[in-house]
Amino acid sequence: MTLLPRGSLPVLLAAGLVASVSVQAATAQTVVTQWDQFAMAGITAAGPAMDELIGTCEPDLGGATVLRTIAPSIGIRDSYRLAVSANKTPDLAYTWPAASVLAGYARVGALAPLDDYYEQYGWEGINDFYRGRNSFEGAIYGVPMEQDLMGVYYNPALFEENGIAVPTTYAEFQAAAEAFKEKGITPIAFGNRDRWPATNTLSLLLGLSAGKAVEEEVLFGDTPWANEQFKLAAETFQSWAENGYFPNGFNGIGYDEANALFLSGRAAMTITGTWVLQDMARGASFDLGVFMLPPVADGVAPGTMWGEGSQWQVSANASQEVKDAAAAYIDCLISPASREVWVEKGFLVPIGTTPEELEQWDALPIVKSFYSQGLATPDANFYDLHTTLPESVTQVLYAELQRLIGGDATADEFLGAMDTAWQTAIDNGERWVP
Amino acid sequence: MLTTRSAYLFLAPSLALYLLFVGLPILQVFGFSFFDWDNGIAGDFIGLANYGRLLGDGVFWTALWHNAIWVVLTLAFPLLAGLVIAAILAERNANVVRWLGAIYFIPRTIPLVVAGIIWGWIYNPIFGLLNFGLEAVGLGGLAGAWLAQDNTALLSLNVVGAWTFFGFCVIIYLAAIQSIDPALYEAASIDGASWWRKFRDLTVPLLRGSTLFLGLYAAIEAMRFFDLVWVTTQGGPGYATEVLTTHIYKTFFLVGDFGYAATLSVVLLIIVLSISAGAFALLRKP
Numbered sequence: 001m002t003l004l005p006r007g008s009l010p011v012l013l014a015a016g017l018v019a020s021v022s023v024q025a026a027t028a029q030t031v032v033t034q035w036d037q038f039a040m041a042g043i044t045a046a047g048p049a050m051d052e053l054i055g056t057c058e059p060d061l062g063g064a065t066v067l068r069t070i071a072p073s074i075g076i077r078d079s080y081r082l083a084v085s086a087n088k089t090p091d092l093a094y095t096w097p098a099a100s101v102l103a104g105y106a107r108v109g110a111l112a113p114l115d116d117y118y119e120q121y122g123w124e125g126i127n128d129f130y131r132g133r134n135s136f137e138g139a140i141y142g143v144p145m146e147q148d149l150m151g152v153y154y155n156p157a158l159f160e161e162n163g164i165a166v167p168t169t170y171a172e173f174q175a176a177a178e179a180f181k182e183k184g185i186t187p188i189a190f191g192n193r194d195r196w197p198a199t200n201t202l203s204l205l206l207g208l209s210a211g212k213a214v215e216e217e218v219l220f221g222d223t224p225w226a227n228e229q230f231k232l233a234a235e236t237f238q239s240w241a242e243n244g245y246f247p248n249g250f251n252g253i254g255y256d257e258a259n260a261l262f263l264s265g266r267a268a269m270t271i272t273g274t275w276v277l278q279d280m281a282r283g284a285s286f287d288l289g290v291f292m293l294p295p296v297a298d299g300v301a302p303g304t305m306w307g308e309g310s311q312w313q314v315s316a317n318a319s320q321e322v323k324d325a326a327a328a329y330i331d332c333l334i335s336p337a338s339r340e341v342w343v344e345k346g347f348l349v350p351i352g353t354t355p356e357e358l359e360q361w362d363a364l365p366i367v368k369s370f371y372s373q374g375l376a377t378p379d380a381n382f383y384d385l386h387t388t389l390p391e392s393v394t395q396v397l398y399a400e401l402q403r404l405i406g407g408d409a410t411a412d413e414f415l416g417a418m419d420t421a422w423q424t425a426i427d428n429g430e431r432w433v434p
Numbered sequence: 435m436l437t438t439r440s441a442y443l444f445l446a447p448s449l450a451l452y453l454l455f456v457g458l459p460i461l462q463v464f465g466f467s468f469f470d471w472d473n474g475i476a477g478d479f480i481g482l483a484n485y486g487r488l489l490g491d492g493v494f495w496t497a498l499w500h501n502a503i504w505v506v507l508t509l510a511f512p513l514l515a516g517l518v519i520a521a522i523l524a525e526r527n528a529n530v531v532r533w534l535g536a537i538y539f540i541p542r543t544i545p546l547v548v549a550g551i552i553w554g555w556i557y558n559p560i561f562g563l564l565n566f567g568l569e570a571v572g573l574g575g576l577a578g579a580w581l582a583q584d585n586t587a588l589l590s591l592n593v594v595g596a597w598t599f600f601g602f603c604v605i606i607y608l609a610a611i612q613s614i615d616p617a618l619y620e621a622a623s624i625d626g627a628s629w630w631r632k633f634r635d636l637t638v639p640l641l642r643g644s645t646l647f648l649g650l651y652a653a654i655e656a657m658r659f660f661d662l663v664w665v666t667t668q669g670g671p672g673y674a675t676e677v678l679t680t681h682i683y684k685t686f687f688l689v690g691d692f693g694y695a696a697t698l699s700v701v702l703l704i705i706v707l708s709i710s711a712g713a714f715a716l717l718r719k720p
Binding site for chain 1: 473474493557559578579582584668669670671672674676684687688692
């Protein structure tokens with residue numbers, strides 16, 4: 001008895017062969033595995049833009065596809081470090097923070113140098129400053145994309161109701177904070193239970209107390225942390241806490257809780273960055289305003305903390321085909337057309353975006369306002385400690401800052417602890433220098 | 435007929451699994467501690483240099499001190515309260531014992547991460563239930579930022595630890611008390627012994643085995659505490675709630691210094707094994 005009709009065997013064999021070839025073709029397809037931190041809400045909530053751009057860019061990758069994994073912004077740097085140690089890095093990753101940590105991965109050979117792709121694609125929007133921030137020992141290892149800026153979000157209605165003008169000098173800022181405090185309104189919503197928010201505030205205060213040049217002398221030169229300008233920044237931060245500008249128990253309040261305090265109208269201001277613009281814009285029940293904190297010290301130029309924040313990086317382990325596809329994909333992601341998508345759908349303003357472009361694009365007024373003010377002082381803008389310090393120093397900074405603003409350490413003790421950690425990092429070759 | 439050899443044969447599969455998943459990783463961690471690591475990548479062999487670092491690591495000594503405080507407080511409060519409550523409950527109606535025992539045990543069934551989140555809300559300086567309650571009863575002056583202050587953070591966390599452990603102590607002591615021969619209590623009553631006298635001279639001595647077990651368990655738990663601290667304070671503010679496990683976690687996962695994290699882990703292992711050895715020696719004594 002035969003189970004198959006006569007003549008069907010060759011047909012089935014041929015069909016099997018075709019199917020096998022198809023499967024092989026499918027399995028041979030280039031797949032770029034991607035980790036990124038673009039969530040749908042919270043910090044760096046550019047998920048909708050990322051989704052759209054994968055759809056836009058994939059057809060131009062010569063058949064390659066992108067396999068995306070979203071890792072929360074808070075945990076991605078730790079996840080990536082584990083992946084490096086296990087030699088299991090994704091082909092392409094978008095992580096924070098930048099320079100110093102990126103250099104650490106380059107140092108151990110985990111990242112692919114991207115100089116050839118910079119030459120191939122131009123990427124003119126990424127200037128020498130940003131290229132330097134993504135370099136290690138003469139090679140470029142990252143493609144920075146977003147620009148992070150710090151500013152003071154404020155509640156214009158509360159300012160108006162209480163007859164307080166938006167400050168243009170540091171003295172006016174202090175007077176405004178005092179006035180709010182006297183009226184029983186928390187001047188600055190601030191929560192540091194998560195340990196990292198205070199680092200951004202200190203980054204801002206260091207720049208406004210010391211200026212970019214002194215910062216560079218400390219971060220890239222031989223000047224110690226324990227200098228007069230840095231001490232002024234530390235004392236200023238501590239005085240804000242002591243003077244009651246922050247809510248009671250700020251070291252036990254989460255970052256999101258502090259933002260909620262501000263968005264609910266129970267605090268007049270909050271000092272944070274552009275990475276939370278989407279949540280701020282969506283959550284505010286009032287017309288949101290933003291201004292740049294004025295210089296704390298006399299003679300320091302106005303400016304703000306800015307940085308590339310995060311960057312695209314390609315694994316050294318990826319095959320050449322995957323590296324090529326990843327580079328083509330990055331080229332698409334940072335193109336002018338894509339930048340518009342990042343701005344409009346992701347509330348994220350990529351490097352190279354001009355204020356004129358922002359005006360033309362369909363961005364919220366708060367986005368335009370934040371970036372037009374923050375990008376108005378490009379020469380004076382200063383460093384983000386998160387992207388400049390090696391991780392070993394960052395971990396000391398987190399704890400010591402909690403002690404400083406909690407009143408458990410003096411400014412001198414804080415700076416002394418930082419100098420000790422800093423010197424250890426230098427001795428271990430962990431310091432990133434442009 | 436069962437022989438020693440056949441007994442070992444029966445034990446072999448589980449022993450092999452134990453060696454593979456417990457013994458081998460311990461040896462691996464021990465090996466890690468002799469190398470210099472950079473971002474999770476092994477570098478040069480550096481001998482005992484990582485162990486030398488321990489002496490100058492202030493965070494390590496602070497964390498160790500906090501662990502010691504935690505052990506003492508955990509031994510003191512949940513065990514003592516558990517013993518007294520169990521002794522009182524043992525004389526009550528069986529239904530009451532069953533219900534109250536179950537209620538006391540509920541916190542033990544809650545994962546520590548969840549307990550941490552719940553108590554984080556209770557202690558929250560903005561909307562915390564504790565401050566709200568204090569204000570409601572006119573004790574607003576006592577309200578504070580419990581987990582945000584250097585002088586209250588560790589103690590506040592220990593209260594949570596005690597809350598999760600207390601019910602377990604009650605149940606263990608209850609079971610042990612119920613296994614004591616009632617004739618001993620009857621004889622003591624006939625001799626005119628008070629409740630306190632019976633508790634002190636009968637219950638406490640006869641519960642020595644349970645106390646040693648709970649003490650050992652509590653001490654080991656106190657040394658390896660991590661989840662509760664991490665979800666509530668991450669060791670902060672500053673180093674106020676830093677314990678060995680959080681120090682290890684930060685060194686390993688956040689800094690990527692696997693060598694020093696392994697060294698800290700070896701020290702923790704030695705401490706836990708020493709506590710265990712001491713407790714087992716006590717348990718063997720008649």
